[in-house]
Amino acid sequence: MQTIKKQIPNLITLLNLFSGCIALVYAAESNFEYAFYFVCLGIFLDFFDGFFARLFNVASPLGLQLDSLADMVTSGVAPGYVMFMMLKNSQHEISTHPMFAYLGFLITLGSCYRLANFNIDTRQTESFIGLPTPANTLFILSLPLVILYGDSLLILELLTNQYFLMAIIVGSVYILNAEVPLFSLKLKKFTIKDNLLQIIFLLFSFVFVLLFHFGGVPLTILFYILLSVVNNKWIKK
Numbered sequence: 001m002q003t004i005k006k007q008i009p010n011l012i013t014l015l016n017l018f019s020g021c022i023a024l025v026y027a028a029e030s031n032f033e034y035a036f037y038f039v040c041l042g043i044f045l046d047f048f049d050g051f052f053a054r055l056f057n058v059a060s061p062l063g064l065q066l067d068s069l070a071d072m073v074t075s076g077v078a079p080g081y082v083m084f085m086m087l088k089n090s091q092h093e094i095s096t097h098p099m100f101a102y103l104g105f106l107i108t109l110g111s112c113y114r115l116a117n118f119n120i121d122t123r124q125t126e127s128f129i130g131l132p133t134p135a136n137t138l139f140i141l142s143l144p145l146v147i148l149y150g151d152s153l154l155i156l157e158l159l160t161n162q163y164f165l166m167a168i169i170v171g172s173v174y175i176l177n178a179e180v181p182l183f184s185l186k187l188k189k190f191t192i193k194d195n196l197l198q199i200i201f202l203l204f205s206f207v208f209v210l211l212f213h214f215g216g217v218p219l220t221i222l223f224y225i226l227l228s229v230v231n232n233k234w235i236k237k
Helices: 002-028 032-055 061-088 098-120 133-149 153-159 162-177 193-236
Strands: none
Touching (some): 002 061, 061 098, 098 162, 133 153, 133 162
16 A cells, blocks of 8 residues: 555656646647646646655655656746747747747756756755746746737737747746745645735736736736745845
């Protein structure tokens, strides 16, 4: 029985990897909506593999390595590939060379570096240093859906502009690995006072998604970063 319990978190991690692979297939077919859904499923599974590992007290070095490898696909390769597709389909203000679109995979490189650094950084047990890869992935994969379902011509022009997309790539790689403390969504104690920051974030996230649908996803991620920075300044004071 203990052997079965030990493998349950690893199985969930592999399902995360499987979801990331399916997301890549849909992204290759320009079906960005299903790619987004399968990445969300992978991120959901990524949360629960650690949950069950702690619940069954079966956390292991193997599970840690599997988790990073699965995240590398779901939250590393997938957003890089989606950005590659966006650059490929964008307006050619900077370059018409087909190799230019491969710069989208800089997001994959930045994600890889963050995942490797996360495993050896002892400061990130209760909070994060830099944006977690799942949050960055949700931000990137929501962008083509904003193009598809949004009704703002300005947003459409921005998200099909190579200059703007390159700015997103640079910003993404930077914030993934920046020395910026970001709060965790894990509940510390079951009191409003101890979880006020998390409650504020979740309420605003709900409002953003309710009002702007897919457009609420990047707004939520940006708000998360902004709220963390404001909280850091408040703590210092």
